[in-house]
């Protein structure tokens with residue numbers, strides 16, 4: 001199975017920019033590349049912060065752009081999203097019995113579980129897994145087929161990353177999530193967004209991947225604590241292959257338009 005990951009699209013109304021960037025232009029470029037180069041992917045998953053202010057025109061704009069994607073989508077909520085407005089423009093997206101935007105889909109190669117960590121009542125954008133959402137996670141982890149990898153997706157990381165301001169708005173209750181995992185099943189891979197940087201590592205033995213944002217980035221700055229330092233580093237989408245339990249993640253810098261050449265080409269090697 002192959003799939004692509006995008007995150008933190010931070011859509012706004014058509015024609016508007018955010019931090020000097022047009023998210024719709026960027027998503028259109030990513031979709032053109034994904035449609036052209038990856039016709040065999042099972043889905044594109046977008047791990048939250050779909051819209052920046054969560055207003056209807058932003059989701060309308062996003063739905064229009066995503067309609068150009070050939071592959072189906074799996075969409076998650078992030079701290080900037082609003083469930084009701086999202087639902088008006090994406091009525092077909094799977095929700096759990098409590099209305100949270102989370103689901104479990106079993107594919108031949110892997111099981112995909114998505115969590116909704118949005119807490120619309122939080123004054124500071126931190127995430128939350130309430131009792132109902134933890135119960136969904138517990139049921140998913142306990143009932144997923146044991147014979148294939150389980151891939152868990154959520155917007156907020158349940159751990160500190162070293163990005164000091166972002167660490168104050170991570171998942172507020174990581175111990176509760178860990179308790180569920182510890183008594184049921186460890187996911188084989190954990191995928192997140194939220195941090196707007198490419199970050200990989202392991203959390204309590206679970207390998208994780210944090211995707212760079214589609215929109216504005218967070219600068220690599222492990223010192224600043226009183227605000228979020230931003231940057232205009234180029235975005236990526238991830239291309240993931242899951243085959244017989246073997247997981248490989250590539251990054252595609254889809255806005256790159258510089259030269260592509262053979263490393264064996266002597267003329268390219270010696271170019272001044």
Ligand SMILES: [Fe+2]
Pocket residue numbers: 008010048049078080194195196
């Ligand atoms: Fe974000």
